[in-house]
Amino acid sequence: NVQASCGCTTPEWSKEPVEAGATSTIKVGYNAAAEGQFSKTVTIFFNGNQMKTLVISGTVYKTPATSAPANASISLLKQTNQ
Template identity: 35%
Template structure:
């Protein structure tokens, strides 16, 4: 019984001694400032992406033609708009998006190239953007008709 009492007293003493340090003294001031800046930006909301058009109609073209086009992107939000990636639904469409942040109120272009080789008929391709908007995913479309070449 004396042994158990001594063990309990020893454990209790260790707990009291180990808890002397104030938790506030462990906070890194640099991390606290970084967190405050991040929270201030988050309170502004998400970036808001606006397009001049969400659909590009290239009309009727001949097979083997290459169409180059662009979508105008405007940041209507209060924080920088960042496009993380742009992926086309098909290898025949190659998007080129702005890699740098688009400041609030500013615009940029998302360019694309569509190669109609081997694509006769009605075409409806999409480009999916991954962004820092509230929706995260934005989709724009390219459509038209490709006249088959004579064989």
């Protein structure tokens, strides 16, 4: 089983048992709704009573108010590739 520390962290994994020596993948998403630093945990439970905790941390930056300036060469590429 896999358990996240809060609802903003969402793990996805196969619910099938993993045999000894085999591997599996756990995909973890984070809803970056708030700007700033974050630290979340995902706990993996295995072999009945064992567990391993992963820490996921990072920084969410504010989205720029305006997009990057247009690149004139893009329109030139579009014209020559038609």
